[in-house]
Each structure stands twice: as structure tokens, then as C-alpha cells.
Amino acid sequence: MHGRRRRRGRRLDASTYRVPSFRRQLYGRTYRLIAVRSSGLDKQKERKLEDVLAREKASLEKAVEQARKVTYNCAEDAETATQALIHQHRKALHSLRTTVETEQVQEQRARRGRPRKDEPAPEMRTVYRLNAEIVSPSPETIELWQEREGTFVLITDIRGDQRVPDEQVRRLYKDPIDVENRFRYLKSPYHVGPLFLQKPSRVKAFGYVMLLSLRMYSAFEYMLREQMSKETEPLILPGKRKSFRPTGSSVLEMFDDMTTIWLGSGESRQRRTAKPHDGQVERILGWFGLDLNISSEVASSGC
Numbered sequence: 577m578h579g580r581r582r583r584r585g586r587r588l589d590a591s592t593y594r595v596p597s598f599r600r601q602l603y604g605r606t607y608r609l610i611a612v613r614s615s616g617l618d619k620q621k622e623r624k625l626e627d628v629l630a631r632e633k634a635s636l637e638k639a640v641e642q643a644r645k646v647t648y649n650c651a652e653d654a655e656t657a658t659q660a661l662i663h664q665h666r667k668a669l670h671s672l673r674t675t676v677e678t679e680q681v682q683e684q685r686a687r688r689g690r691p692r693k694d695e696p697a698p699e700m701r702t703v704y705r706l707n708a709e710i711v712s713p714s715p716e717t718i719e720l721w722q723e724r725e726g727t728f729v730l731i732t733d734i735r736g737d738q739r740v741p742d743e744q745v746r747r748l749y750k751d752p753i754d755v756e757n758r759f760r761y762l763k764s765p766y767h768v769g770p771l772f773l774q775k776p777s778r779v780k781a782f783g784y785v786m787l788l789s790l791r792m793y794s795a796f797e798y799m800l801r802e803q804m805s806k807e808t809e810p811l812i813l814p815g816k817r818k819s820f821r822p823t824g825s826s827v828l829e830m831f832d833d834m835t836t837i838w839l840g841s842g843e844s845r846q847r848r849t850a851k852p853h854d855g856q857v858e859r860i861l862g863w864f865g866l867d868l869n870i871s872s873e874v875a876s877s878g879c
Contacts, residue, residue, distance in 0.1 A: 595610050595611070595612050595613075595742040595743055595745075595746050596610070596611055596742075597609060597610040597611070597742045598611075605733065606733075607731050607732065607733055608731070608732050608733070608734065608745075609729055609730070609731050610729065610730040610731075610732070610742050610745055610746065611727055611728075611729050612727065612728055612729070612730060612746055613723070613726060613727050614726055614727075614728075615726070621722055621725040621726055622722075624725070625718070625721070625722070628669070629669060629670075629713070632668050632669060632670055633670060633710060635665075636665060636668065636670055636672070636710050637710065639661065639664070639665065640661075640672070640708045640710065643657065643661055643706055643708065644705060644706070644707060644708075646705070646706075647679070647681070647703040647704065647705050648703065648704040648705070648706075649703065649704070650704065651676055651704050653704070654676045654704035654705065654706050655676060657706055658674045658676060658706045658708075661674070661706070661708065662674065669713040669717055669718070669721060670710050670711060670712060670713055671710075671711045671713070672708045672709070672710060672711065673708065673709040673711050674706060674707065674708045674709075675706070675707050675708075676704055676705070676706055676707075677704070677705050677706075677707050678702050678703070678704055678705075679702070679703050679704075679705055680700050680701070680702060680703075681700070681701060681703050682699075682700055682701075683699050683700070683701055730745060730746065730749055732745055758790060758794065761790060761793060761825070762786055762787075762790060768786075793824050794824075796824050797823065797824035799863075799864070800822065800824065800827060800860075800863070801821055801822070803863045804819075804820050804821065804822065805820075807820070811827070811856060811859075811860075812854075812856050813826045813827070813829075813830070814826065814829050814830060827860060830854070830856060830857055830860070831857065834849065834857070835849070836848060836849055837849075849868055
């Protein structure tokens with residue numbers, strides 16, 4: 577059982593922010609830079625971290641294996657190669673614990689062919705080979721990576737902290753994302769792609785229709801999320817995804833398979849849904865005071 581997702585009008589899983597600011601001179605002008613630390617990015621980067629560590633370790637294992645195959649005639653050359661290997665992977669979260677090992681190998685014979693019975697065996701010589709152990713990143717390294725990945729910097733020439741506080745600058749940056757998401761709805765090929773309009777007047781009329789549909793879509797999504805804020809069970813979206821803040825499009829997708837058929841018996845005909853539907857669909861309709869009959873019955877207009 578899931579607990580309520582809001583507390584005093586705010587979602588419990590909403591992102592929190594820290595927004596310290598500082599000033600820097602750039603190209604002769606003073607700017608305010610605001611370092612925004614987002615807890616929402618922390619959650620996203622946690623999923624990314626596992627993939628980063630796996631790919632990084634695989635790359636290091638390959639590099640170490642190749643480095644071990646090379647031998648050097650002196651310890652200085654082996655040490656130089658060791659430092660080069662460490663420098664090459666200096667940005668990795670993993671670290672390398674390296675050593676230079678000595679190995680005795682036999683010199684090759686001066687000439688080919690079967691050696692004579694009285695020919696002495698080739699001399700042994702010492703070669704040097706680097707060895708490296710891959711060390712998992714420390715908690716401090718992981719924390720630093722998460723700190724860096726969960727932070728982004730805003731820059732503004734508004735220097736009056738009292739007039740426009742740091743938190744307001746962050747909101748001014750973040751709020752347009754909601755508008756951009758609405759434009760994504762308007763430009764969706766699903767709505768616009770199948771249409772071909774030649775007259776400018778028809779293009780203009782279509783624009784008005786799309787704006788009206790966007791208002792309806794926004795109202796639908798708002799009402800849906802307001803209802804979900806009162807629910808204790810998440811909504812099961814297509815793909816078995818669970819959400820307390822579904823998008824309007826993900827919910828409307830659940831109605832794509834709503835098909836109906838006509839059933840005839842003598843002179844009477846009835847329209848029915850073609851197959852049983854998921855209880856989630858009926859649950860959503862119930863929030864708006866509707867039921868499955870909207871797909872099979874025509875409501876009277878009252879005119």
C-alpha cells in the first residue's frame with residue numbers, strides 16, 4: 577500500500593534544490609552564477625551510475641590486459657609506461673594500483689637452426705612488466721561524482737539579489753519547460769502529420785482548433801493529477817509503468833484500444849465494446865463521472 581504522495585500541497589517525491597550563488601567577471605562584465613543542486617537529478621544519476629561503472633571497469637580491464645603483455649628492458653621504462661596508463665585513465669571513478677614486476681627470460685639464439693651439441697644455452701636476462709589492479713571507487717569518489725552530475729549552473733546579468741533572489745531565477749529558468757512540453761503536444765505528428773492545408777485561412781483555423789484542444793488536454797491532465805494526489809494506489813500505465821503523476825498522453829494511450837461493435841437481433845441493433853477492458857480504464861472514467869458507455873452510447877445534447 578502506497579502512502580499519500582502529497583504533504584501540505586507539495587508532492588513528497590518532488591525535487592528539492594540548493595541554490596548558492598557567486599559572482600565572476602566575464603568579458604569585462606560581472607555576472608551572477610547560481611549553482612543549482614537538484615535532488616531530482618540525484619535519482620536520475622543513480623540509475624546512470626551503474627552503467628558508468630560497468631562500462632568503465634570493462635574499459636580498464638582491457639587496457640590493463642594489453643599493458644601486461646608488454647615487457648621493458650629497464651625499470652625506468654616500465655615506470656614511465658605505468659604513469660602513462662594512470663594518466664590515460666585519470667578521470668575514471670575506479671583507480672589503478674600498479675606495480676612493476678621483474679621476470680627472467682632466455683635470450684634468443686644468435687642463429688637459426690638446430691644448436692650444436694657443444695653450443696652453450698642462451699643467457700638469461702631480466703625484463704620488467706607492469707601489473708595493475710583495478711580498485712573500486714571509494715564512497716567519497718562516488719559522492720563527488722553524484723554532486724557534480726546533480727548540479728548545473730545558471731548565469732544571469734541580474735545582479736540585484738533582493739530584486740530577483742536566487743530561487744526566483746531558478747524558477748524563471750525551470751518554468752518555461754512546462755510551456756515547451758505543451759508545444760511538443762502541438763507539434764506532435766500524431767495531430768499535425770495527417771493534415772495538408774493549402775489556404776492560409778484554413779491553417780489559421782486549424783491553429784485555433786489545436787490551441788483549444790491544448791487547453792482541454794491541459795485541463796484533463798491537471799484534473800487527472802489532482803485526483804491522483806488523493807489516491808493511495810498508483811496508476812498502471814502502458815508498459816506496466818506505475819505513476820502518481822501520469823502525463824495526459826500516457827493516459828489517453830490507454831484508450832487507443834477502445835473498439836466497439838454493432839450487435840443485431842431482428843430489427844434492433846445495439847452498440848457494445850468489443851472486448852473487456854482493464855479496470856484502470858474504468859477507474860479513470862470514474863474520476864470524471866463517466867463509464868464505458870461513452871464508447872457505445874450517444875449522449876443527448878439537450879438542445
